[in-house]
Amino acid sequence: MNQAVTSIVIVGGGSAGWITAGTLAAQITKQHGSAIQVTLIESPDVATIGVGEGTWPTMRRTLKNMGIRETDFIRRCQVSFKQGAKFARWTTGTTDDYYYHPLVLPQDFDNSNLVLNWLEQHQHKSFSDSVCYQQALCEQGLAPKLITTAEYDALANYAYHLDAGAFADFVREHCVEQLGVRHILDHVTGIDAATNGDIAALQTANHGKLAGDLFIDCTGFKSLLLGQHYQVPFVSCRDVLFADRALATHVPYPNEQSPIASHTISTAQSAGWIWDIGLPSRRGVGHVFSSAHISEQQAHQELIDYIKPSYSDAESLSVRTIEINPGHRAKFWVNNCVAVGMAAGFLEPLEASALMLIEIAASTIAEQLPATRSSMDVVAKRYNESFDYRWQRIIDFLKLHYLLSQRTDSQFWIDNRASASIPDHLQEMLTLWQHQPPWHSDFDRLQEVFPAASYQYVMYGMGFQTQSPHPLTAASHANANKWFAKNSMQVKQLLASMPSNRELLNKIYQHGLQPV
Amino acid sequence: MSNFTPLDPASHQNIRVITDRGADYGENIHLVPVVADELRQLVLEYPVCLLKDPNTGQFGMHALLGFEPGNNLFLQAERWQANYIPLHIRRQPFMVAVNGPTGTAATPENTVVTIDMNHPRVTQTGGESLFSEHGEPSEYTRQISSLLAGLIPAVIRTERFVEALVQHQLIEAIQFTVNLADGSKQSFGGLYTINEEALAQLSEQQVMDFHQQGYFQACHLLLASIGNIQKLVILQSQR
Numbered sequence: 170m171n172q173a174v175t176s177i178v179i180v181g182g183g184s185a186g187w188i189t190a191g192t193l194a195a196q197i198t199k200q201h202g203s204a205i206q207v208t209l210i211e212s213p214d215v216a217t218i219g220v221g222e223g224t225w226p227t228m229r230r231t232l233k234n235m236g237i238r239e240t241d242f243i244r245r246c247q248v249s250f251k252q253g254a255k256f257a258r259w260t261t262g263t264t265d266d267y268y269y270h271p272l273v274l275p276q277d278f279d280n281s282n283l284v285l286n287w288l289e290q291h292q293h294k295s296f297s298d299s300v301c302y303q304q305a306l307c308e309q310g311l312a313p314k315l316i317t318t319a320e321y322d323a324l325a326n327y328a329y330h331l332d333a334g335a336f337a338d339f340v341r342e343h344c345v346e347q348l349g350v351r352h353i354l355d356h357v358t359g360i361d362a363a364t365n366g367d368i369a370a371l372q373t374a375n376h377g378k379l380a381g382d383l384f385i386d387c388t389g390f391k392s393l394l395l396g397q398h399y400q401v402p403f404v405s406c407r408d409v410l411f412a413d414r415a416l417a418t419h420v421p422y423p424n425e426q427s428p429i430a431s432h433t434i435s436t437a438q439s440a441g442w443i444w445d446i447g448l449p450s451r452r453g454v455g456h457v458f459s460s461a462h463i464s465e466q467q468a469h470q471e472l473i474d475y476i477k478p479s480y481s482d483a484e485s486l487s488v489r490t491i492e493i494n495p496g497h498r499a500k501f502w503v504n505n506c507v508a509v510g511m512a513a514g515f516l517e518p519l520e521a522s523a524l525m526l527i528e529i530a531a532s533t534i535a536e537q538l539p540a541t542r543s544s545m546d547v548v549a550k551r552y553n554e555s556f557d558y559r560w561q562r563i564i565d566f567l568k569l570h571y572l573l574s575q576r577t578d579s580q581f582w583i584d585n586r587a588s589a590s591i592p593d594h595l596q597e598m599l600t601l602w603q604h605q606p607p608w609h610s611d612f613d614r615l616q617e618v619f620p621a622a623s624y625q626y627v628m629y630g631m632g633f634q635t636q637s638p639h640p641l642t643a644a645s646h647a648n649a650n651k652w653f654a655k656n657s658m659q660v661k662q663l664l665a666s667m668p669s670n671r672e673l674l675n676k677i678y679q680h681g682l683q684p685v
Numbered sequence: 686m687s688n689f690t691p692l693d694p695a696s697h698q699n700i701r702v703i704t705d706r707g708a709d710y711g712e713n714i715h716l717v718p719v720v721a722d723e724l725r726q727l728v729l730e731y732p733v734c735l736l737k738d739p740n741t742g743q744f745g746m747h748a749l750l751g752f753e754p755g756n757n758l759f760l761q762a763e764r765w766q767a768n769y770i771p772l773h774i775r776r777q778p779f780m781v782a783v784n785g786p787t788g789t790a791a792t793p794e795n796t797v798v799t800i801d802m803n804h805p806r807v808t809q810t811g812g813e814s815l816f817s818e819h820g821e822p823s824e825y826t827r828q829i830s831s832l833l834a835g836l837i838p839a840v841i842r843t844e845r846f847v848e849a850l851v852q853h854q855l856i857e858a859i860q861f862t863v864n865l866a867d868g869s870k871q872s873f874g875g876l877y878t879i880n881e882e883a884l885a886q887l888s889e890q891q892v893m894d895f896h897q898q899g900y901f902q903a904c905h906l907l908l909a910s911i912g913n914i915q916k917l918v919i920l921q922s923q924r
Contacts, residue, residue, distance in 0.1 A: 316742035317875070319858075680741040685856050685877065 171541050174382040175205050178371065180357060180394060181387030182211030184333055185510025185527045187340040189385055191235040192531035194348035197538070205538075208351040209344070210371065210379060222446045222453050223251055223433050223521035224328045226272055229321045231528045237343055239320035240681040243674065245339045247332035247448045249429045250313050250670055252303050252325060254520070257436040260631045262576045268295060268630025269432070270520075271303035272326040274622045276652040284606035284625055285637055286649030296629035300652070302659040307432040309664060312673035320682045325663070328521070330433070330446045330453075353379070360398050367505045367542075368394065382542065385534070386508040390515070395498055395508035403514075405496040406564050409590055410571075411581065412441050412517045414465065415491040416472050417455035420480050429670040435519065437574070438471045439463060440581035444518065445475075449674055457493070457517050462581040465490065493517055497560045502549035505542065507534060514560060519570060522563050522618070529616060530556070559618050565595040566619045566627075573631040602628065606635045689780055689799040694820035697800065702778065702825070703812035706765040710777065710805050713760055715751035717771050720839035721846050721899075724906040726769040730759075732913040733906075735847065735856055735877040744847050744856065744877065746907075749917065752863055752871065758920035772836055778804030781833050791837050798833055846900055853891065855883045855904070859911070863918055878911055879904045 177193060179186050186209055194207045232242055242248060253271035260266050275283060283300050297304045303325050306313065313327035344350035359372035370380040386394035395401050407413060434445040441458030456472040463471075469488065476483035497514025501507060509530040516522060533552060539545040572591055576582035584590065598611065607624040628635075668676070690696065706712060716736065719727055727733050731748040738745055748771055751758040759767050765774075778801040783791045800807065813825035822830065850856050857880035862872045884904055887895065895901045 315739075317737040317739055318742075676741065680743055683737065683742055683744065683851065683856075684854060685858055 171543055172382070173541055174539055176381045177205060177207050177383045177385065178379055178381035179207065179209040179385040179387055180211075180371065181389060181512070182209055182337065182341065183387065183389060183510065184337050184524060185389070185512070186211065186387035187337050187344055188231065188524070188527050189387060189509050189531040189534070190350045191340050191344045191348060192231060192528070193535045193538075194344060194350050195235045196535035198348060203349065206351060208353060208379065208381070210353040210355055210357065210373065212356050213354040222333055222448070223330055223518065225521060225525040226326050226328045227525055227528050228329055231532070233321050235340070235343065236347060238684065240677060242339065243677050246336045247450060249330045249448055249674060250431055251328045251330045251433060252307050252313050252431045254433040254435055255307065256570070256630065257434065259437045259570060259574055262437065262578055268626075269297040269304040269307065270623065270626040270630065271297055271301050271307070272328060273301050273303040275300035275625060276656050278622055281648060281652060282606055282608050283649050283652060284629060284635060285641055286646055287629070288635060289641060290646065291653060297626055300656060302656055302663055305660040306663055306667060307430075310428045310431055310669050311664070311667040312431065312670045314673070315668065316673060316676045316680065316682065318682070320684050324667070330448055332448060357393065360394070365504070368398070382505060383539070383545070384506045386506060386512040387510050389511040390494070392498065392508060392512040394506045395501070395503060395512055399503045399506065401498045401500050401503055403494075403496055404499050405494065406516070407495055409564055409568050409592060410495045410517060411459035411461065411585065412457045413493050413495065414460045414468070415455050415457045415493055416465070416468055416488050417453070417491060418472070418486045418488045420452040420454050420476055420486065422451065426671060429674070431670045433521065436475065437576070439579040441468070442519070443472060443475050457519070459581055462579065500553050501556050502552045505545060507549070507552065513556070516563060516567060519567050520563070520619070525618070526559065529559070555614075555616075558614065561592070561594065562618050565592055565598075566623065568592060568595055569624070569627055573628065573633055575632070602633070602635055604635065604637055686803060687801045688803040689782060689801050691782070692779070692798045692800050692815070694816045697815050698818075698820070699809060700800070701808050701810065701812040701814050703806045703808055705763055706760070707763045708760060712765070712774060713755055713757045715749065715754055715756050716747045717750060718773050719746050719748045719771050720836065721746065721843040721903045722839040723772055724903055724910070727771065728906050728910040728913070730767045730769055730913065731910065732917065733910040734859070735850070736875060744851060746843055746847060749876070749914070752873065752917065752921060758917055758924070772832060776829065776832055776836060778806045779829050779833060781837055791841065796837055798830060846898070846903055849895075849898070849900055850879070853883070853887065855880050857883075861914060863921065879908050881908065
């Protein structure tokens with residue numbers, strides 16, 4: 170039991186597998202040199218599923234930690250800059266109904282909670298536009314930085330849109346060539362169990378037995394090790410989040426230099442929503458819907474209706490159907506096996522949480538890597554507890570988008586507000602927020618996935634009315650007005666100085682960003 | 686608007702160029718591009734930093750003349766208070782143009798001397814004449830031609846040097862705060878210099894290469910020049 174962990178085997182080579190491999194290998198090499206070997210085995214003929222074209226700002230640190238140059242990443246992975254999400258037609262369903270969930274925090278967010286001031290005096294302007302300059306940048310299609318800004322640095326906090334297939338290839342190349350990850354192309358044909366229930370080795374078709382101390386399951390929906398071998402049950406949340414299917418397609422731009430949106434556009438439909446993600450060479454567009462509420466044919470028609478104004482030949486686009494089984498495994502780490510990515514669970518991509526969860530999982534495993542087998546159970550217990558918390562909070566936050574809707578035009582939206590479909594924790598928080606706006610103390614975990622700022626943007630973007638029984642002082646309004654004014658000034662400065670998303674990308678292709 | 690035309694005895698027979706110093710001639714600037722070849726002279730007067738080109742993000746080498754645009758602390762009326770004036774200033778109003786499509790790299794062979802006819806130095810009276818009545822270049826023109834001829838390879842050498850610094854990740858940002866005359870404090874970003882720690886960690890082979898190219902000297906001259914920021918602060922406080 171006191172045997173040192175010296176060999177880590179990752180099964181599966183999609184984004185989950187390679188992000189985990191790169192994060193582990195970089196961290197291990199930095200701390201322990203070549204004392205621990207990271208091996209990734211993937212089947213030569215299993216196609217990876219291209220989900221997760223949107224990231225969180227966390228991806229910047231994830232890539233930097235792996236020793237990847239941002240310039241290389243941008244040039245190789247069809248990357249564009251993402252500064253948040255625009256939610257259209259979610260609240261009332263009318264054509265002019267929209268709000269933003271930007272990535273920059275509200276003004277003075279460490280000290281000032283501006284919600285009540287805004288509710289009382291500033292509702293003529295949207296919440297996000299009042300407290301954050303990023304919505305203005307997005308509305309103008311502007312970039313979050315300049316060509317003189319160093320790699321991974323930001324003038325306005327940003328994440329990425331990327332081509333998931335190209336991304337997995339790119340990270341694989343870096344892992345194998347720069348980080349010493351051993352890459353095996355082979356089929357896993359069986360599992361050898363040790364007497365304590367651990368996985369002792371994987372049987373492979375052409376490479377014999379592959380032994381290891383820690384096995385990481387990145388096999389996607391298959392969940393080969395955690396689901397199939399360990400039979401860890403799947404906890405569905407379809408009773409909370411109804412979307413269970415997606416229709417995905419690629420839409421060409423009118424021309425090569427067409428503007429690229431700086432944000433994900435999420436437009437609510439009759440029984441779900443459509444994502445619209447601008448990459449440099451194309452848009453990725455898809456309809457996530459509840460098959461209990463509309464047929465696939467209806468969903469397809471809504472997708473075509475959405476695309477048609479920007480691409481007249483929408484009917485000719487090839488469309489792929491993706492099944493979504495929303496939920497997660499009851500545990501993520503069992504014995505010497507931990508699942509990362511879709512092998513652990515999956516939710517609709519409404520807030521681009523899939524890659525972010527992979528990054529947190531990989532960095533948590535890297536940071537808490539058990540030195541010996543005997544310490545693994547302690548790490549596993551803590552890991553399971555913290556990741557269960559994260560999944561519940563993501564489910565809460567996604568549900569928030571649906572239950573705050575005032576739409577009554579279809580059963581889907583009405584069903585979403587049924588109290589039986591609302592998680593208890595979320596219901597409790599909403600009770601609290603009737604009279605006080607979300608604030609830091611409502612979110613007290615170390616790596617909280619959605620902070621108070623995210624809740625503020627969504628709730629007050631969707632017309633939530635918090636009614637404090639206490640009046641605000643003149644000093645409070647004076648402080649708030651100072652920040653609202655500062656925000657307006659920053660909007661003016663940024664609009665005058667930032668290049669468009671497309672212009673900046675072209676400059677990066679031509680000149681590159683400097684690492685400093 | 687600049688209006689550069691190739692220098693030619695027929696068209697520029699009667700043109701004269703004023704060689705005085707001063708704000709009238711566009712010298713009240715706080716940054717000037719420099720070449721590595723003049724570092725030895727520059728370090729006696731100016732802080733020399735690396736700066737990013739706002740259009741390309743690529744590093745270039747510049748002498749710092751002041752702390753804000755339109756304020757050259759070395760300029761006092763018609764006098765430039767320094768023993769050495771950067772080549773880029775002294776070459777005005779002339780420039781070297783490259784024969785060829787846009788983007789063609791300059792070489793001593795494909796270049797031609799041009800003059801900016803809209804430059805305030807260009808006049809009909811006073812100053813230096815460019816050609817004799819027989820079309821022979823004047824002593825002044827010969828000096829400028831030789832200065833420009835030396836400048837082209839120096840610019841190319843400087844670009845290579847900066848490329849080597851980028852490639853070996855030897856550049857780091859510097860930040861400093863200056864107390865301005867009006868009592869306000871201003872912090873400066875966007876300036877870069879050599880990362881001494883990284884320089885000390887070059888491999889033996891890289892050290893050899895750097896030594897042979899003269900890059901080591903240049904790095905140390907750049908580092909030494911940063912001390913001149915204090916000189917600028919004093920000049921600023923005397924304003």
